[in-house]
Amino acid sequence: MxxxxxxxxxxxxxxxxxxxxxxxxxxxxxxxxxxxxxxxREFGRLAGTVYLDHAGATLFPQTQLTSFTHDLMENVYGNPHSQNISSKLTHDTVEQVRYRILAHFHTSPDDYSVIFTAGCTAALKLVAEVFPWVSPGPESSGSLFCYLTDSHTSVVGMRTVAAAMNITSVSVSPEDMWLAEKQGAAARNPDCQLPHLFCYPAQSNFSGTRYPLSWIREVQSGQACPVSVPGQWFVLLDAACYVSTSPLDLSVHQADFIPLSFYKIFGFPTGLGALLVHNRMSPLLRKTYFGGGTAASYLVGEDFYIPRQSVADRFEDGTISFLDVIALKHGFDALERLTGGMENxxxxxxxxxxxxxxxxxxxxxxxxxxxxxxxxxxxxxxxxxxxxxxxxxxxxxxxxxxxxxxxxxxxxxxxxxxxxxxxxxxxxxxxxxxxxxxxxxxxxxxxxxxxxxxxxxxxxxxxxxxxxxxxxxxxxxxxxxxxxxxxxxLRPPSSQPVPQATPKEAGATPAESEAQNTLPTTLDRRSPSPREDTPTASGVGNDLLTAVHLRPRLPEATRTLQTPSEKAAAVPDGDLGPHVITNLFLYPIKSCAAFEVTKWPVGRHGLLYDRSWMVVNHNGICLSQKQEPRLCLIQPFIDLQQRIMVIKAKGMEPIEVPLEENGERAQICQSKVCTDRVNTYDCGEKVSSWLSKCLGRPCQLIKQSSDFERNAKRKHSKGQSADTTATLSLVNEAQYLLINRSSILKLQQQLTASDENGKEELFPMKDLILRFRANIITNGTSAFEEEKWDEISIGSLNFQVLGPCHRCQMICIDQQTGQRNQDVFQKLSESRERKVNFGVYLMHMSLDLSCPRFLSVGSWVLPVLKENAECQDLPASEKHQNVISEDFLLA
Missing domain, CATH: 3.90.1150.10 (Aspartate Aminotransferase, domain 1)
Incomplete structure (x- = not known):
């Protein structure tokens, strides 16, 4: 700055x-x-949150939901197409809501009809399908579909329906419309009744510009013609964005079609909209499909179909979402009671x-x-x-x-x-x-x-x-x-944690508040010794026990989790010494604390058991530290010899989870990671209860099924063949993430505060390393040199570099306290030219698991530069791929 x-x-x-x-x-x-x-009273769930996306979806008040729920509990609403008492109640209530909608827009059934749809987009699609287009022919140039360039995708998409009928589409800029408005009426043939359709938004969902509602009458009358052609212009007013915060008087501004989405107005229900159609249009609309409830009479053996008379009955195919329609009544009630109306x-x-x-x-x-x-x-x-x-x-x-x-x-x-x-x-x-x-x-x-x-x-x-x-x-x-x-x-980083809502401020339940206090500000981050044994399903043979030095077993009564040296590599922070691995981390449970090891087996998805489990909420949605920062305070440990994972958190008794599923008892379920569907199984009620108590919210632990394959989306810049496509665990992007200590050191220096007393190290190296949640930490190269690598070799293991890791807000979470601090993200954004990249993704180039493979702290890292990268005085050994024997690696 x-x-x-x-x-x-x-x-x-x-x-x-x-x-x-x-x-x-x-x-x-x-x-x-x-x-x-x-x-x-009505929006307590917003405590601690500033919600500024009301153009996307506004929020419903508490009383709307409780009033609607009470209505459903007190009344029996049946299918409105039946004739029994409960169905009659539904039909009459729905009709009353139609009147309420029209009254809200200052009109009546004498002028407009309400057709319920699945939303504004469905209403627009319906207009495109039923508008009385006239295709070009020997005696006619055909209809035109004209729309303002400042239109939602769903309006522009109407042109594909029109194109199927050979109708020409024309886009008109706001400047063209303002010019047409000034120039006034164009010469036209009053006898020509060729129908054209002009669409524009009452309010731009991009900039909030409110376009003149006077355009409706001016276009209909020819006073402001968007395109000078003979014929009759009809107007579709896209009002979805406008009516969420403003009244619309249809007694004055009588557009021919007005599509709506009700969640824009009330927040609830979603998936329900309407098309308001001026009754003068009713005789002109054409319908090709008919569904349940729309037919007055039809025959199955011949092409005979008579539609119902009312516009709504003709165009509402099937049973409408009648309970959601009833919810609108409570939305109108709440809105008027709380605000006094749309003008306010x-x-x-x-x-x-x-x-x-x-x-x-x-x-x-x-x-x-x-x-x-x-x-x-x-x-x-x-x-x-x-x-x-x-x-x-x-x-x-x-x-x-x-x-x-x-x-x-x-x-x-x-x-x-x-x-x-x-x-x-x-x-x-x-x-x-x-x-x-x-x-x-x-x-x-x-x-x-x-x-x-x-x-x-x-x-x-x-x-x-x-x-x-x-x-x-x-x-x-x-x-x-x-x-x-x-x-x-306009201010330098403050080094103060970002204020966060306390459970009381956020409206948390007493149980949630108690759980908040259950987790400490720090955890015992000691790691157990990697007593390696590998289940057959891992793809690594059981001879792993003989290939890795095992620490002595302790008696069951006295056995504790043991700690590898934090300085196993003995490489000073930031010292450009040997180009080696200084730290290895895996994250058995996605978004939970790191498990640091000095040597670890490699599986087909990356480090064995890295991101094999994840915590999901009551709806089966993956929880990450973005929503639940306290996940970093939950510490998993892998004991390969016993084939268990031990999970710890301060204030909680440790709990054990088997490394592999029991095929007879495993409950298979599906979830998603970065839009990818993954097959998983539930790890059981016991660990679910443990996590729910720990986090103060219902949640479960699930594990990726051993027979499920998920391929990486990110490809190597040179492309990759089918046999080298990376298969992933529950990671977001790639099998491995590598970061460079020199890069961290540079960031640390940028974050170091200076005052009259000298420099203060605000972010220790270990703290920064943990924030970036990498698997492999290396030393012995200049800052950000890793972004110039094309491949690397570590012993007999070869990896392709897939590209940089684009960082999110998780790097702002202190992995030892769960507190947020924006300084790391902000400084990285500034220093890296506003792109928050840090670390590089790796994938196996090829992997032979017929014999055990390991990554170890102290192993040499040999990079191969990209063809267009500057070598910058790299030693010759680092400009070419080299393979060191496994014996040398293990030494």
Whole structure:
């Protein structure tokens, strides 16, 4: 960072001063209703969390859920297609909800019909399928499908349905529409009734820009024609983002189609949307498929089908999600009771967005450079032109963009949840970020796809960061976000742990609070001696007992877990001495503490039993330190001779788990690791209870099935044949992770604080090593030299280097205390040009397990440089692959 920043104190814009300087009255909160009390009562689960992704999905209040549950417990709701009493109750309730929806949008069944769908996307797809398109012919140029470039993917995707009917699609930029609006009506043939469809969002889900609702009437009447062609224009208003925080009056702005997703408004239920169709469109819509409930009459033996009369009955194929529809009634009730209505929500959320925008846009580095670049079409002057969304990228003091994935990772350390990427809106992303269509294709060739964390390519951003406010958002949320930007950009690392919510603050149960106190701030991190024995299923023979020196067995009554020397390699920290392995770690339970060894057998997935187990929650979802940092305080030990894993945690009695499953009793289950399906088995109720008590939440221990193969996705840069494809345990990316002590030493020096008393070592070498959770630690090369390697040899074992490890927030967790500290991530991001890479992935080039193979501390490491890497005075022996005999390795 720029010099002098440590002396500068950045003051945030005071909210009261901001309100006082506004030219118009600003509304915050909901009158006499206390927003603080509302948050505590209805959204207690948010304590300690700043949720700023309401444009993605807002949150449901507690009373909505309890009221809905009470309704279901008190009433019997049957299938609405039946004729019994419970079915009649369902039918009438659903119809009442339809009226409630229309009333919410200031219209009635006289003008609009409500068709329930699976969401906004399903509603858009339905319009594409039923719109009365006219294909080109001898006497007609055919219909046009026209959409604003600032449209959601689901709108753009309608063109594929249109294309199947030979309909031409045209995209129109906002600038073209604003120009058409100014120019007024174009010459057209009033007798031509050729139907065309124009789609645009009421609010951009990218930037929050609110496009004029007046466009509806102007396009329908021809006053602002997006494309000058003869015919009749119909308008689809994508209102999903807009109506989450603003009222929509359909008595004034009568669009022909309005698709919705209700979770955007209420947070619950998800998977339910609606298409509001103006009744003037009903006679024009065409349907090819019919499903249960849509037919008035049909025959199975001939092409005879008569649809039901009402629009809803014709287009709601099958039984609708009627219980979710009933839940909407309770959503409307809660929303109105808590806020007083959508107008209040519009004013409240805009005030928060305007304040945050004003404060954020004023932040500067000491050299005057802006801290962020905000992507906008308005000056945030009023809620008529701007929704409660701020889209931006963070800059460094030289004006370079900091990748959005790094910002998101850092935000999570402050318990701030944002959205990053292009937000399913490529058109707006291209327009605001200056990304050409050729660049999009180039980014795809470089491996970037929507939704990944490839945030910079050739220094150019592939996306941005978005924050958005909801009706329960508070000033404290906005200020916490602003303080996060200031703390990470305008102040040096503080070396203080990131504040975390206590169980009481987070609304934890007494049991959870007690479990929090069960785990200590430190653990006895001693490792047992690796008394190697290997089950046949491991792929390593049982002669391993004779190949490895065994420590003497102790009597059962006195046997304890023993500790290998921490200085087994006898290599000073940072000393560029022999190029050897200095430490070996395996992590038997994914995300739990490391098990350090001096010598360990190699299996087909990597170090034997590395990440063979993982902890899952009550839904079978893998737990990591990102969600549960206290996992690092759970210490597994492997005893190969007894074929058991011992798990320890302070305050808990140790528990033993067999290394292999009992085929007769194992309960097979499936889970996922990095989107990969894995076959596992449950390790039993006893260890499940132990972990649940330890962590204060229901969880289980599962192990990857020995007969299940999972192939690595990451390939070597030169490609790899089928017979060398790496098979993985429960690791995320690769079989091994290697880090270099010289790289750690360089980072340690950057983190060392200086003051008038000299330098203070804030992060000991051992602490930093553990944070990076590598398998192999090496010594004897310059910092980050490992990223230039193509292959390495360790004795008779050969490995391909697959590339760098892209780091996440887990490196900020002190592995001996479970406390978070953002300094490591931030410093690494700064020093590595905003890409948080550290360490390299390895895979076996070939592996013959017919005889035992081991990795040992003290073994020589011989790298082969990439063809285009600079040798930088490496010894000749390190420029070529060398193989040292196994006898020399074991010596």
């Amino acid at each position: 720029a010099g002098g920043m440590a002396q500068r104190e950045v003051e945030l814009l005071a909210f009261e001063r901001f309100r006082g300087s506004s030219e118009q009255p600003l509304a915050y909160g909901y009158g006499p209703r206390s927003l603080r009390e509302l948050r505590a 929500i519009k004013q409240h959320t805009f005030t928060l967005a305007q304040y945050t925008y004003t404060a954020l846009s004023s932040l500067q580095y000491p050299n005057g450079a802006p801290v962020v670049r905000i992507y906008r079409d308005s000056e945030f002057s009023s809620p008529e032109v701007q929704g409660p969304i701020i889209n931006f990228n963070v800059l460094d003091d030289k004006g370079n963009i900091v990748g959005y994935s790094q910002v998101e990772k850092m935000a999570s350390l402050y318990n701030i949840q944002v959205r990053t990427g292009c937000f399913c809106n490529t058109g707006a992303c291209q327009r605001h970020l200056g990304i050409s269509s050729e660049m999009v294709k180039k980014h795809l060739q470089a491996g970037h796809v929507c939704g990944d964390d490839v945030d910079l390519i050739d220094g150019q951003p592939t996306g941005s960061v978005r924050i958005s406010f909801g009706y329960m958002s508070t000033l404290e949320d906005a200020q916490a976000f602003l303080k996060f930007i200031v703390a990470t950009r």
